[in-house]
Amino acid sequence: YCGMVAIVGRPNVGKSTLLNKLLGQKVSITSKKPQTTRHRILGIHTDEAKQIVFIDTPGLHIEEKRAINRLMNRAAASSLADVSMVIFVVDGMNWTADDEMVLQKLQYRNDDRKIVLAINKVDNIKDKEALFPYLNELGQKFDFDEILPISASKGTNVQRILDMAQTSL
Numbered sequence: 387y388c389g390m391v392a393i394v395g396r397p398n399v400g401k402s403t404l405l406n407k408l409l410g411q412k413v414s415i416t417s418k419k420p421q422t423t424r425h426r427i428l429g430i431h432t433d434e435a436k437q438i439v440f441i442d443t444p445g446l447h448i449e450e451k452r453a454i455n456r457l458m459n460r461a462a463a464s465s466l467a468d469v470s471m472v473i474f475v476v477d478g479m480n481w482t483a484d485d486e487m488v489l490q491k492l493q494y495r496n497d498d499r500k501i502v503l504a505i506n507k508v509d510n511i512k513d514k515e516a517l518f519p520y521l522n523e524l525g526q527k528f529d530f531d532e533i534l535p536i537s538a539s540k541g542t543n544v545q546r547i548l549d550m551a552q553t554s555l
């Protein structure tokens with residue numbers, strides 16, 4: 387088995403940290419960062435049975451004010467059709483208009499790819515109880531296959547994301 391999984395989210399939410407943890411979860415790792423117009427390959431996770439290419443889709447965060455940007459955005463969004471799962475990363479309980487914009491583009495194509503919401507930096511959230519109503523609200527508002535509170539830096543729930551990525555292939 388071999389497939390691609392996208393890590394998507396605005397700058398600073400912890401995508402690179404998550405990727406490092408994902409790649410560090412198990413033994414054999416090859417990592418490279420070639421730039422192409424559509425994807426940036428972030429890293430490749432390999433085990434005995436499966437190989438997952440983690441990609442970044444930078445075009446999704448571009449402002450759509452100009453026609454050329456809209457075009458690039460559409461290219462980025464449609465290129466996500468090739469992935470078996472999208473890990474949409476947000477920063478804790480700070481949901482922004484930017485996040486919503488990216489999310490709308492993710493739902494641009496209606497296909498059978500999984501979308502997982504990773505609510506990162508939960509180690510920063512003192513009152514963990516406050517997370518539950520928040521998770522509930524997001525679950526009602528958007529159609530995610532799974533909503534997972536994670537800590538990319540501490541590794542909380544990162545194995546769970548890797549398992550989901552592997553089963554999505």
Ligand code: GDP
Nearest residue numbers: 397398399400401402403507510537538539540
């Ligand atoms: P990217 O721009 O989305 O790739 O984000 P980075 O992975 O570069 O992380 C941005 C900042 O958030 C860095 O200072 C990270 O150390 C920090 N960060 C990432 N993940 C976590 C986390 O789980 N908990 C905390 N407390 N900080 C994190």
Ligand code: MG
Nearest residue numbers: 398401402403
């Ligand atoms: Mg990064």
